[in-house]
Amino acid sequence: MTKQIPRVEDIETYAQDIVDTVREPLLMLDITLRVRSANRAFYETFQVTAQETENQLIYELGNGQWDIPALRRLLQDIIGTSSVFNDFELEHTFPVIGRRVMLLNARKLRPGSHAELLVLAMEDVTQRRRAEEEVAKATKASETANKTKSLFLANMSHELRTPLNAILGYSEMLREQSVRRNLEEFGADIEKIHAAGKHLLALINDILDLSKIEAGKMELFLETFDVSGMIEEVASTIHPIVEKEGNTLHIERAPDLGVMHADQIKVRQALYNLLSNAAKFTHQGHITLQAGRELMDGSEWIVFRITDTGIGLSSEQIVKLFQAFTQADASTTRKFGGTGLGLALTRRFCQIMGGDVTVQSVPDEGSVFTIKLPAIVRETNLDAATAAVTALAALASAEDGNGDAKESSPSGNCVLVIDDDPTQRDLIQRFLTREGFHVRTASSGEEGLRLARQLRPIAITLDVMMPGMDGWSVLVALKAEMVLRDIPVIMLTMVDDPKRGFTLGATEYATKPVNHARLSQILRKYSCPTPPCPVLLVEDDPAARGAMRRILEKEGWNVTEAENGRVALECIERERPRVILLDLMMPEMDGFEFAARVRRRPEWRLIPIVVVTAHDLTAEERHRLNGYVETIIQKAGDSHEALLSQVRDLLNDCAPPRALPVPDAVELHLPAT
Amino acid sequence: MPKILLVEDNEMNRDMLSRRLADRGYLVVLAMDGQSGVDMTKSLAPDLVLMDMSLPVLDGWEATRRLKADAVTRSIPVIALTAHAMSSDREKALEAGCDDYDTKPVEMPRLMEKIEALLRKAGKEVPSPTETAL
Numbered sequence: 166m167t168k169q170i171p172r173v174e175d176i177e178t179y180a181q182d183i184v185d186t187v188r189e190p191l192l193m194l195d196i197t198l199r200v201r202s203a204n205r206a207f208y209e210t211f212q213v214t215a216q217e218t219e220n221q222l223i224y225e226l227g228n229g230q231w232d233i234p235a236l237r238r239l240l241q242d243i244i245g246t247s248s249v250f251n252d253f254e255l256e257h258t259f260p261v262i263g264r265r266v267m268l269l270n271a272r273k274l275r276p277g278s279h280a281e282l283l284v285l286a287m288e289d290v291t292q293r294r295r296a297e298e299e300v301a302k303a304t305k306a307s308e309t310a311n312k313t314k315s316l317f318l319a320n321m322s323h324e325l326r327t328p329l330n331a332i333l334g335y336s337e338m339l340r341e342q343s344v345r346r347n348l349e350e351f352g353a354d355i356e357k358i359h360a361a362g363k364h365l366l367a368l369i370n371d372i373l374d375l376s377k378i379e380a381g382k383m384e385l386f387l388e389t390f391d392v393s394g395m396i397e398e399v400a401s402t403i404h405p406i407v408e409k410e411g412n413t414l415h416i417e418r419a420p421d422l423g424v425m426h427a428d429q430i431k432v433r434q435a436l437y438n439l440l441s442n443a444a445k446f447t448h449q450g451h452i453t454l455q456a457g458r459e460l461m462d463g464s465e466w467i468v469f470r471i472t473d474t475g476i477g478l479s480s481e482q483i484v485k486l487f488q489a490f491t492q493a494d495a496s497t498t499r500k501f502g503g504t505g506l507g508l509a510l511t512r513r514f515c516q517i518m519g520g521d522v523t524v525q526s527v528p529d530e531g532s533v534f535t536i537k538l539p540a541i542v543r544e545t546n547l548d549a550a551t552a553a554v555t556a557l558a559a560l561a562s563a564e565d566g567n568g569d570a571k572e573s574s575p576s577g578n579c580v581l582v583i584d585d586d587p588t589q590r591d592l593i594q595r596f597l598t599r600e601g602f603h604v605r606t607a608s609s610g611e612e613g614l615r616l617a618r619q620l621r622p623i624a625i626t627l628d629v630m631m632p633g634m635d636g637w638s639v640l641v642a643l644k645a646e647m648v649l650r651d652i653p654v655i656m657l658t659m660v661d662d663p664k665r666g667f668t669l670g671a672t673e674y675a676t677k678p679v680n681h682a683r684l685s686q687i688l689r690k691y692s693c694p695t696p697p698c699p700v701l702l703v704e705d706d707p708a709a710r711g712a713m714r715r716i717l718e719k720e721g722w723n724v725t726e727a728e729n730g731r732v733a734l735e736c737i738e739r740e741r742p743r744v745i746l747l748d749l750m751m752p753e754m755d756g757f758e759f760a761a762r763v764r765r766r767p768e769w770r771l772i773p774i775v776v777v778t779a780h781d782l783t784a785e786e787r788h789r790l791n792g793y794v795e796t797i798i799q800k801a802g803d804s805h806e807a808l809l810s811q812v813r814d815l816l817n818d819c820a821p822p823r824a825l826p827v828p829d830a831v832e833l834h835l836p837a838t
Numbered sequence: 839m840p841k842i843l844l845v846e847d848n849e850m851n852r853d854m855l856s857r858r859l860a861d862r863g864y865l866v867v868l869a870m871d872g873q874s875g876v877d878m879t880k881s882l883a884p885d886l887v888l889m890d891m892s893l894p895v896l897d898g899w900e901a902t903r904r905l906k907a908d909a910v911t912r913s914i915p916v917i918a919l920t921a922h923a924m925s926s927d928r929e930k931a932l933e934a935g936c937d938d939y940d941t942k943p944v945e946m947p948r949l950m951e952k953i954e955a956l957l958r959k960a961g962k963e964v965p966s967p968t969e970t971a972l
Contacts, residue, residue: 327848330943334854337946341861366943386929 192285196244198223198237201282210289212261223285227260235719236269242715243273243283246708254290266291311379318376325369333362371506378513385428385517387542392422392467396456399433403440411449412473414440419457425467427542431514435522438507439471439534447475447531458540462591465540466520472533478526486524487512511536518542519598581622582606583613583639585631610634614642617649625654697723701742703733703759705751713746730754734762737769745774840962841865842953843884845875845901846919847893851942855888858946863965872896876904879911885962886953887916890942891931899934906935915956919944 181202184191190207192200199222208214213227223240224232239250249272258264268288273281336359343352377383400416407414425432436454443452455470478486487508512522520538580602584590587608594604605620607613611634617625625643627636634642644650700722704710707728714724725742727733731754733745745763749756756776763769842864846852856866867882869875872893879887887905891898898918905911918931918939931939938952954964 326943331850331854333943334850338854338858341858 187286190287190289192223192287194223194240194283194285196281196283198240198283200226207287210262210287211259230258230260233257238715239269240271240283240285242712243271244281246712248273264291265289266294315376315379318372326366329362329366329369333359333366336362368506371510374510375506375513378517383513383517385542386430387426388429389424389426390429392425392456393418395429395433396436396454399436399440400454403437403444406441407444407452410444410447412444412447413451415451415453417453417455421458422456422467423458425538425540425542427467427518427538428514431518432538435511435514435536436469436471438511439469439522439536442507443471443473443475443532443534447473450474450531459537461537467538467540469536469538470533471535472531474531477528477530477532478524479528483524483526487522579603579605579620579622581613581616581620581625583610583625583631583636584628585609586628610636610639610642613639617643617652618646621648622652625652627654697721698743699723699725699740701725701727701733701736701745703727703730703745703751703756704748705729706748709748717746730756730759730762733759737763737772741769742772745772747774747776749776839863839865840886840957840965841867841882841884843867843869843875843878843882843887845869845872845887845893845898846890847871848890851890855944862950870894872898872901875901876911879905879914880908883911884914885960886956887914888919888953889916889936890919899930902931902934902936913960915960917949917952917956 181204184193184202185205187204188206190210191204192207193202195201199220200218203215203218208218211227218226224237233255236253236255239253242248243250249270251270253269253271254266255269256264256266266289268290269285270288271283271285273283336355340352340355340359343349343355374383396416396418400414404414440452440454451472451474453470453472455468455472457468457470459466459468508522515522515536515538518538519542520536523535523537524532525535526532582590582594582604584606585608590606590608594606598604605616605622607616610631613625613627616622627639631639640654643652643654698721700717702710702713702717702724704713704726705728710726710728714726717724722743725736725740727736729751733747734754736742737745747756747760751759760774760776763772763774840863842859844852844856844859844866846855846868847870852868852870856868859866867878867884869878873895875887875889875893875898876896878884889898889902893901896904902916902918905914905916915937916935918928918934918936919942920928920931920939928939937956940949940952957964
């Protein structure tokens, strides 16, 4: 039996059929970059014929319109090194079809019976990129619009109040006169003018307060005051309202209530709002105000609980309750009056003081509103704190009805803390909160990733050693996602002593082989004021070093190479680089020890380090790394101040523009992703 | 009849407040800017000054500082009238030497309480409510 040898023509037809089935345009090139063949998708996408394409040099296609230096260099690099390139993003004006964004992948085929060949695959991502740009533009526009709206309202409210005050004042005078001159028949009408004016003024004042909060201009006037005394004052003011509907007010004060340090006017207003709300929605029932002092998370809180036996709220109503301009039911406004802003304001007031309001309710049985406020409200960076509240508020109103509003608060100035240790989490959270950052925490890598997607924080602090998914895996996952990869990540791990910790300061991370687009995208964040700027490339593999050097030089950087951490340290002594690109696995001194040493020198601490490593760290490698980091930690620890200064500098240097609270400081380019 | 100097640049506010004070048995004199407020306090020696804070020529804070720096006028009580609940304005008013403050729009019963308290403290006469039928 003789074995049938397939004919070469058959094999070629077979191969061509497969290639033609692929939906991405493909070009087969020889090593002189002359087109051997193309697939059907190529002809269709670029609207050219086989005659115009085959046997042409790639840079001669379309009368030279395919002469793209960057592409040519990349292809030539592959021929030299027998390697591949992945996901090179190219924006170019092509013949016939015009300007397109193409994602290019190329590899050199394994040598066989055929001549040496390159395959270049192209994916048209123009639509996707345009859509992403549109989204980014729209997000920015809506943020700007929201801020403008708040400023407008703040100014407008002021303008509205002046004439309104005249209406109120004169109607009051008329009322006084009507009493004095016994013209009681006018009294009722004048009273209506006055009441309507007062309602309008309350509305304007609430709007002004809300827009002040949203514009980040709400100030806190902190003072120490007697809680019991304040409650008495509120009670006496609220009494007529309580009695109007035949209700009784019962006040219970804990014996250890004592004093609190807060904005008294805002605490009072919050209590007043909740009590008048309770009174409004309760008929011939009981309203109870309980006040106590509680110890939670190691600090003291003042808790006010307002219970009523009123009409209660459905769960749908509760969801909308704290949003501006949405009373539980639109008809409520007509039936019960009120601005619809009271609860929204109450919550914002509590939030800017570091507390919150919650509600529990059963329809037809009543509601319980609980205010929790720190016994000592700290003077924080209010602009930052209010920005966080603003972001929350904006989201809450945009979400409309999604009960999970708080869960999905957006960035504002949100920092995500991922750490499995509750003590550390709490410590970092309190520390950053005190500095005015809005902090969210995650207790595992998985949760961290989920929250990162949801919150898009302006920075992430990431614990290295966690059970399950550890810090390195989380970092890899973060940097693999388009929407997350530009968020600066601070790797840190802590020793037993909670006052001492250690940050690795890995602010960036890229996988090998490094693709050009990704690297230049990262480097764009560390803009060079007067090019060429020095960049230090720490990498033991000469080939990888060479490839990266070419990319860097093309981007206008002045490259210094070091083959391990020790040499790299010597290089920094000589010249301080603007950025360090760091391989992790190197002989003599590896990336982690190097990073640790750099971070230990105050004058070097702020040099951004871009960690460049293999895509998948094996479990064993990670274990080795963690162990290594642990030994470093025990040698030296950084204080929390160091961590904070890193967060601050990161945010100043490279936060995406949306993250910066001060508009003047915004850099106006968005990352190209 | 106790004499009150009202320093206020807004015409309607001036008109309303002066008439309501007059209704309550006070003699009201008016100044429209901070500088004339200071000058008139010196020349007319009122029993109390109601001082708006945002005033032309010389603002209310500076006018108060000058009154409190002058031995002749130092003992005359000054009540600052500030815009709605601006805590920084309140702070600044007290720092400038104001004896009390109230927010605009004024609520007459509350303002009257403050005026009467300061007058009593200074040992001045306070018009009785029966006199004014209010």
